[in-house]
Amino acid sequence: MHILFVEDHIGDVVDHVEFCSDVCHTQWCMWVEDVVKKLSSAEVEHKITDYDLPEIGIVPREVVIKARQGKGLYEGWNGCNEASTSTLCNACDEVIEGLDEGLAPAERDKFIQELREISQRSQDEDEAYILNVLYDLKCQIE
């Protein structure tokens, strides 16, 4: 698993974002930077909670503020970290298998299966979204 650590204004780690690979980590940072560029000042400056960015999902507010300041979000590969709990990649929604200590093997299998189902649903929705965009484009061209 790859991790983007999120720091507050004094450099304390306050949050983190998880990815399956360095490619997803890099891609996600670029997506967030692109979307944040398009936000108006009013959308950025008066918000105290995390952001629900279009097509990206929930992004910690510190990340949005950093991107807004024009600072690059990607700070390099920080090594392969073992995930303590299985989770989904924030960029591609693939399952990242973790240690899941404390779960019996059958419980762990069930948990990972549930994550796979969520992952599949999310990827189907992404596909439906892309197909809709393509359909709209086609309608505009015709």
Ligand SMILES: [Zn+2]
């Ligand atoms: Zn990924």
